[in-house]
Amino acid sequence: MLEVKNISKTFNPGTVNEVNALQNISFKLEEGSFVCVLGTNGSGKSTMLNAVAGAFEVDTGSISLKGQDITQWSENKRAALVGRVFQNPFSGTAPNMSIRENLALASRRGLIRGLSWGLSQSLIREFKERVKPLNMGLEDRLENPIGKLSGGQRQVLTLLMATWLQPELLLLDEHTAALDPKTAALVIALTDKIVQKDKLTTLMVTHSMQQAVNLGNRVIMMHRGQIAYDFNEDDKRRLKVNDLLSLFDELRRKDQIDMGVMELVINEYV
Ligand SMILES: Nc1ncnc2c1ncn2[C@@H]1O[C@H](COP(=O)(O)OP(=O)(O)O)[C@@H](O)[C@H]1O
Ligand SMILES: [Mg+2]
Numbered sequence: 001m002l003e004v005k006n007i008s009k010t011f012n013p014g015t016v017n018e019v020n021a022l023q024n025i026s027f028k029l030e031e032g033s034f035v036c037v038l039g040t041n042g043s044g045k046s047t048m049l050n051a052v053a054g055a056f057e058v059d060t061g062s063i064s065l066k067g068q069d070i071t072q073w074s075e076n077k078r079a080a081l082v083g084r085v086f087q088n089p090f091s092g093t094a095p096n097m098s099i100r101e102n103l104a105l106a107s108r109r110g111l112i113r114g115l116s117w118g119l120s121q122s123l124i125r126e127f128k129e130r131v132k133p134l135n136m137g138l139e140d141r142l143e144n145p146i147g148k149l150s151g152g153q154r155q156v157l158t159l160l161m162a163t164w165l166q167p168e169l170l171l172l173d174e175h176t177a178a179l180d181p182k183t184a185a186l187v188i189a190l191t192d193k194i195v196q197k198d199k200l201t202t203l204m205v206t207h208s209m210q211q212a213v214n215l216g217n218r219v220i221m222m223h224r225g226q227i228a229y230d231f232n233e234d235d236k237r238r239l240k241v242n243d244l245l246s247l248f249d250e251l252r253r254k255d256q257i258d259m260g261v262m263e264l265v266i267n268e269y270v
Contacts, residue, residue, distance in 0.1 A: 001031040001201055002169055007051055007061035021047040023225040024060070029169075032199040036212040038244065039222030040251065045205045048222065049171045052203070054078040066168055083162030083200075085155065087174040095147030099138070099157060102146055103127060130160060134186065152183035156190060163194050170195065172204040188215070209244040219244075223251050 009022040021044045029035060039045050051058050054075035062071045070078055094102055104120050124142065131138040136153055146154060155175055163170060172191065176184035192215055195202050206212055212219050219236050221229040221244070229247060231239055 001033075001066065002029040002052070002203075003062075003064045004028075004048075004052065005062045005064075007048075007058045007063065009047055009051060009056070009058055021225050022051060022058070025225070025227060026061075027220065027227060027230070029201055029203070031201055033218055034195050034200075034202045034216035035204065035218040035220055036216045037203055037205045037220050037222065038207070038209070038212050039228075040248070043222040044225040045222050046173055047225075049084075049173050049203060049205060052169070053082055053084055053171055081168040082171060083167035083169070084171045085158050085162050085173070085175040087177045096145055098143045098145055099127075099149075100124065100142045102157070103161070127160065131156065134190065136186075150183075152179050152187060155179065155183075155187050159187065159191060159194070163198065163200065166198045166200060168201065170200045170202040170204075172202065174205050174207060177207060191215075209241045212244065213239055213241055221247060221251075 005026050007022055007025050008020070011017070011019045011021055025044075025048060037045050037048070050056065052063055054070070054073055054077075058071070062069060064070060065078075065081055070081075094105065097105065103123060128139040128142075134156060136150075136156060138149075138153055138156065141149065141153070146157070149157070159175070175191070176187045179187060188211060191204070194200065195216075202216070204211075204216065213236075217233045217236060219229070219231040219239065220227055228251060
């Protein structure tokens, strides 16, 4: 379904700011799998999602989706198959435009794929029906500028727009990290409902071990631009928050040892 083969990405190569953000990463996602991606800050989670979405060209490797090699596809072309929601509630929407205008724009540029202007009335009716049960008042705010909505309302809107016509792949990058716990829980519940209902193949980056334990059927833990652990469905069923915490500790300890070794080496040369 999604196959990532040996992808690497180095930012600012050959400079003092060189970062090997992705180091020869490979994985396959079965159709309908819901993967939680964990990892320390800077471990390459966002870069991995961005590589799949086509935000930049990878240095090595290939990416295929539904059997098509999309490695050379532009981000725009991939957007027809890939839905995305970021941490920043402003991404993916135009802040000065109303909900109604954003929906219309999304439908025109193919974000809500296949819907033409003529269908926008039924689109708006369906939108209202879908947001009403959330009790966030979104159904009464169609003329409101997106910028005036709360972070939670914006994330719900972006999530609905990203998943409206069942993308082949859904990429969520800490999409609840900027929200208060109650709103985050609501957006997570909606995410789970949508992903389950439409059996969407999903990569969800989260910093919440609890979310990683509760949601989806696979957990990938990244570290220094590589996949450090990959728990399949059976392993994941047994996985507890404490197990994940110990693995994080272990990786951190390894880092500290490596840093210590570096210092020793540096000291030897000065
Ligand atoms: N556009 C970029 N230019 C330079 N460095 C980047 C860029 N994007 C990410 N990085 C670096 O790549 C590493 C991985 O970043 P990122 O994928 O954002 O980590 P994560 O999402 O796991 O916190 C970090 O060291 C980060 O500073
Ligand atoms: Mg990130």
